Amino acid sequence: DPIKIGLLEDISGDLAVLGKPKLNGSLLAVEEINKAGGIMGRQIELIHLDPQGDNARYQEFARRLTSKDKVDVLIGGITSASREAIRPIMNRTTIPYIYTNQYEGGVCDAGMISNGAVPEQQFSTMIPYMMEKFGKKVYVIAADYNFGQISAEWNRMIVKEQGGTVVGEEFIPLGVSQFAQTIQNIQKAKPDWILTINVGAAQDSFFEQAAAAKLNLPMGSSIKIMLGFEHKRFAPPALNRMQAVANWFEEIDTPEAEEFKKRWHAKFPNETYINDMGYNAYNAIYQYKMLVEGAKSTKLADLRKVIATGKACINAPEGEICIDPKSQHTSHRMRLIAVDEKHAVKVVKDYGVIQPYWLAKIGCDLTKKNDKKQYTPSDLPK
């Protein structure tokens, strides 16, 4: 009998832009693995449902996949809210859940494995670079929800450590598309660079409007380029002077990456860009395969024994990535990329492999205790 993988990705609604590549990444990995003989000889059956960006649907479908389809593992979710919708349901089962996005970090939950990048891998690298290169004054525009707010918190903490100042912080409600006021505020605050962690298609209009108003400031981000491929969607030079730190972006040109890109484009010739979410989704299934084969079982408890060895690693297109036993987050090879006025992307700095160390540092140790909680710099374990 096959191994059943439940997948929850939005391919309708506002977030379809992101969900589609995630589905594609999963499909590609499943196809490759099945061709190569499956997991321990068992074929993978991928059951994908489309929650349409609706948290209630995430819950319905998480229940459906776990109790009706009886999947062996659940993968997916885009926004933090969808992840938080899924977690309580998964916590009442013994089925592992893999979250495949880069996110604001801090979830300390034994039932969840995260394979996207987290702030210590992105902000702790990018922000000091930006401050050194462009100056100590930063202005933040962030989407007004948990991701944006917690990311802004990280920024505040790191900027302070480095002796800089946050000259302005603006939280934008999701769905807002008009930024004239914001642009004026930025000009008034005179920052050296802007941290752009605005989210969603509507808020992306910021780049176009800022360019039209000749704002022309350096920008840094943890989600632009590798995730939303804004440099492909907007006419140059809207994204000029954007920098980001990423474990994956399509312009990466190592031989493994080239190989992976070739396979992807062969299967999905019409997709504009392979973003890091699609890439993570692809890796997630290989990581799962590695865990199951290591444990010779699909049970969460057994998989966690493999993680606990500290050797739960695979060779991903970016290089070797491993799951950290204490936080169950994944280490990544991080690179800093920069966009020029023609929207060409080049690697400016290679940070090597960075561990997801923050959770362990603040006291999350899943090998000892299952917190099931999400922590932030201002909300640490007691």
Added chain:
Amino acid sequence: MLYQFADVFAFLILSAAGLAIVFGMMGVINMAHGEFIMCGAYVTVGLVHAGFPLPLAQLCGTLAAGVIGVIVEMAIVRKFYTRPLDSLLATWGLSLVVTQGMLILVGSSVAGIGTPPGSFAVGDYTFSVYRLVLFAGALAALGFVYLIFMRTKFGVHARATMQNAKMARALGVPVGRVYALSFGIGAGLAGLCGALYAPTMTLIPTMGATFIVESFVTVVVGGSNVLLGTAPAGILLAAVRTSLNAWHGQIIGQIGMLIAVILIIRILPEGISGFLTRKQR
């Protein structure tokens, strides 16, 4: 500040102008309003990619939305004049079909075309000239609606039809054509909004949704006489939003605008035009 105000005003008016006709005058609760905006934007961007100059592409976008509006009116909306509440359901269904259909057919996002260059500086601030074009567009749309509906025979016939279609027909008004044309004009104005904003925004099939609350709110606050009410409603809401945006950021601006809507309606239960006509008499 003035620039910010003009900017918000343009956004409110352009997104509301088409709805003012379709909802305010014709009584159709058009949930697909955003999709007409999207249509105008997509056609514009598509044509620019195909090598058209931007203004021409915008004109085509507007017209395309108008023509589609006429078709939609004849195929669907026509049935719902006598039961406006059901038009909500029908157009909502239509909107779902269109947005998701676009997603499947065209893909999740389309490459942008870039805002026409040009900026000017005032003191420390630089502004995009194109935003002024938007403001001019908003004024033009208001003027156009006013002229068409107040100063032409077609306008008189259209208003007669909307107040009492049967009687208008009995007096010789070709009601079907008048309805189709009015809806077309409304859809075209929505298309204009999309066409004008296309260069400044990310194009996705659900982009219409970002306009819909603002447009309904503006039209309703304007009151039943949209020709009278929409502009002052735009001014009032833009003023509230701009000052709150400047004071404490966009969230407060947005929440504040909605609270202002609640308060305005509470104080003027017939909307701004109701208040103005009462004053007049």
Added chain:
Amino acid sequence: MLRLVNGAQTVGNGWPFWSSFIAVLAGALVYPMFADSYDVGNFAYFLIWVFMAMGLCLMWGYCGMLSFGQTFFFGVAGYSYGVLAIVLGGGTMTVLALVLAVLLAGLSALVLGYFMIWGRVGGVFFGIVTLSATLVLAFFLGQTAGPEWAIGEARLNGFNGMKGMDPLNIPWFEDETLYFEGASLYYLAIALIVVVYLGLRILLNSRFGNVIVAIREDPQRAELLGYDVRKYQLITFVVGSSLAGLSGVLYTSWGQFITPGSIGLPAAAMPIVWVAFSGRGDITATLVGSFLILFAFQTITVYSQQAALVLMGGMLLATVMIAPQGFVIGIARAIGRLFRGRGTGNATSSHRGS
């Protein structure tokens, strides 16, 4: 009893209707014995939403107030339940949390309703005011991500939603606790539905029902017949909104989770769609219709991937064009015509018989 639940305001009077009602109820009661436990839980989940739809049907279909604010009260009660369940310490206190949360929803409806109705806000203005209030609540809750937004132990947690409340539960035999989940939630929902449905029928077929229908038709005329229109409207609004609150509590308990996404725009439009689609003119149609449409939408979403929204949209469009009174009443009429039956689906002929 039958005299109270029957009357001019509700379709479906007389023995053919009531015997099928009993049959459906009996079917529903034995269903869990034959069905997959997932399906039972899933049905329970659909039933949770039906209260909100019935509340809207009361306000909109019977009293002519199109409230866009059902999710406002859904949210108020949902969040209140969450906060209370956590602050009061969970366990059996969840029942108290339920009661208090619904009361809070009712209270907020009283305030908002008083504000609107006494301000002579009517028609589309009513819709826009309720919508604005709803969006304000959603935006507000969306930006409560920081740890400072907490009531006792209960963190609102912004856009990501509030978590960690116990599901509804009562003490059960021998120190056990009965959590309302799966089958027990299903039975709880059925019981509540029966109570609410019959209660609403009694209300609608009473003096009160006659008056609110009159208000829908012509509030001024109703006032000139000596009815304090505003009072009736307010009561209707409070009852209808409290039902949304009940849905909110049950939903929060079901998923132990609630987010501002359940309040904001697409969510706020859903009850209107359910009610309009089922036929807003009748409470039975709304009950049956909302359940079916929830079921249909989920099924479509599960089986048709990207085409789901297209199909749903097409389905809505087709229904309003073919069956203007809503599909339930449309189908009931068609069946009625087929059988030429006297009892079902004919409000006027069996009007106050017996």
Added chain:
Amino acid sequence: MAELLQTTAISKTFGGLAAVSGVDLSVTEGEIHCLIGPNGAGKSTLFKLIIGTYPPTAGHIKFRGDTVTEERPYQRVKRGMSIKMQTPSVFKELPVRQNLHIALQHHVTKAELAREEERLLTLLDLAADAGKPAGELSHGQQQWLEIGMALALKPKLMLMDEPTAGMSPEETFRTGELIQQLNGLGMTILVVEHDMAFVRQIAQRVTVLHFGKVFARGSIKEILADERVAEIYLGKTHEHL
């Protein structure tokens, strides 16, 4: 006899237009009082002031000795007023019977409801159409229905704005008889009418309104003989009536 209704210097202006200005009208308990006057004289506006759908610009209204100027329409109805509006306003989508039911349920006991309904339906000649939505009645039938709803309240003071509009001469006459019969049972009636034959049939006192002001008062004979009234209102052919 006691004054049932009394308006003192009651006025209503719409913008610049003084629709009713400074009208003192008193209606004595038990009388049939007719209010006539040219189109646009302010008769309907005066009715709306009395029943409370418009707040007055100035002046006040007393009903059965109490000042009701500030009260809302339903409160005045509860005190015993009832109105039939000029343009029929019935609950269009509700069946005829239910229209009556809603008016009756106020004060009629459950047991009597059905009987009362039947009685009114027969009186209004609507028994055959009892199940029809009221909006599907002909214009004249809607007038009847509205009269029926107003009557169902068993008011002390009945305000009737053009009750016979759209009725045939025969029915107009019957309506007159009905009004007299109700009057005989103690109901005070204030009627606006343009049908002089009808006014002659029922009126005990007549007030003429013109440009929002009281133009003349008196018995029907006096009014019909008044040349000023003929000039502004009656025209010439009425002498033969």
Added chain:
Amino acid sequence: MSTSDPVLAVSGLWANYGATPILQGVDIEIGKGEIVGLIGRNGVGKTTTMRCLIGLLRATAGSIRVLGQDLTGQPADAFARLGIGYIPQGREVFPRMTVAENLTVGELIGGPKGKKQPDLVYQYFPRLAERRYQLAGTMSGGEQQQLAIGRALIGNPALMLLDEPSEGIQPSIVQMICEALKSIRNELGTTILFVEQNLDTILAISERCYVMEKGRITAEIPPGGVTSEAVRGHLSI
């Protein structure tokens, strides 16, 4: 009085709302320049007949010929453009438009080539000239009735259909309207069919009458026979 080519010829007209038949074979024939009344008790179908004659209600059987053209089954605007002016029961002016704008709509009657006569309307109804820019919805009943007639008259119709024109109008204006209608007929040769309940009005202008009962024309009062007794006789029972 009757001519070889009638302005309006209706034969065997049936019509219903939903399933219940209201008109059950109505025959009417009116020659040019006639003023004809249609009388009957409440609810017998007079308004329904008028609605058929302007095309607002589609007949299920029978034919309607106007000025020699068969209009059966055509929409109302076609009737109007051919030159039929309709004054409905309850006036139905456009409430949120000014008097002048209401009249503008009426100019469509008789088609684009037909003669328009705004001055004549203002001459017959000077009150409308005074209130040219008032919103029609705020005018009194009698004023609205004048507007409704003016609105139909402005397009110089060949046939005017009036449904209870005297309802709610002060006596002197009823007389005035009667006179106006007569002189319109005399000066312009307009044919007039009207429904009426008011005895004085019927007597004042109708030259002959059709009597309607339960959806049928059951009697006809011939020219010269329109007397108080005859009308009363037909309307009782």
